[in-house]
Amino acid sequence: MRAGLYALALLLLAGCAHYQSGAKNPLIKASYDAADQLAALSQPVVAKDAPLIVATFVNIDRLTESSTLGRVLAEQVAARFTQQGYPLVELKLRGSIFVREGKGELLLSREVKDISLAHNVQAVVVGTYAVTPDKIFLNLKIVRPTDNRVLSAHNIALDLDETTQALLLSEPT
Template sequence: MSAACATGPTYQAAETSEFTQANYSAVDKLVAATAVPIAKSAPLLVATMVNIDSLNQSSRFGRLISEQIATRLTQLGHGVVEMKLRNDVYIREGTGELLLSRDVRTLSKNHNVQVVVVGNYAVAAGYAYLTLKMVTVTDNRVVAAVNYLLPLTENNKALLMQPRE
């Protein structure tokens, strides 16, 4: 079988993943749309993307997108606090870092955090609809927001499936 006839995942396709590029592009737009200056030197937090129908639930899909959001913000020079190393954030096994409002105030004081990046997703027939927001921790004001869609490819459907216990 020649390379031209090969089907399925490839290293080249993985390197230029449309999934990753869509998430990076959303972060780029979020940062560009920020209504107040956000100092790159100031730490920020990225919460796990949650299911809009159940804000205390996520999935591998939501957790992976949150990781890519944090990665892109880091690449852009922002100081992202790695919450997996924290013991004062509510981490539900199999869900991710869910920021409860009482935790945000404590974390923001401990780390001098200006904003928190939060988001949710809704799954429809052919797409997942996503919303990202930058929210100030002092007054819960949304200072930037972006909506985007990801197609429900076989990979995305697999990420949305709950793992069997």
């Protein structure tokens, strides 16, 4: 009986061997840290009683283009804001924003005010990234849509490794 329980425990542990907590994954940790910094540095403070929108992060040289990396980073930042207790409006459920197949939620400036008014959104999290041979530079801002005032900004540099390279080059299916 004891040997059976021991074997079961080993099987369960082996099944968990490939799981990695978000806090331990370097890409997720960087996204979470960036969201934490954006919230902490915001002036005025971004309140938790009105919703935010997180738009897909875009290529700084082609603002109408993103990548799997830009979409994943935006999703991770959105997840962190949700974990911190901020209400978020999920853009993928709206039909009237600029969504291009495989590109994500790319907000056009003329639409931001309309969407924010319709959902009483206090701020929009936007981001751009630039790629160099060994780094990805991510620039994030919290912007108040009523007057385009930047409430907070934070920059991070990610290593261009196998994971980030694959996310940059992946094509939607």
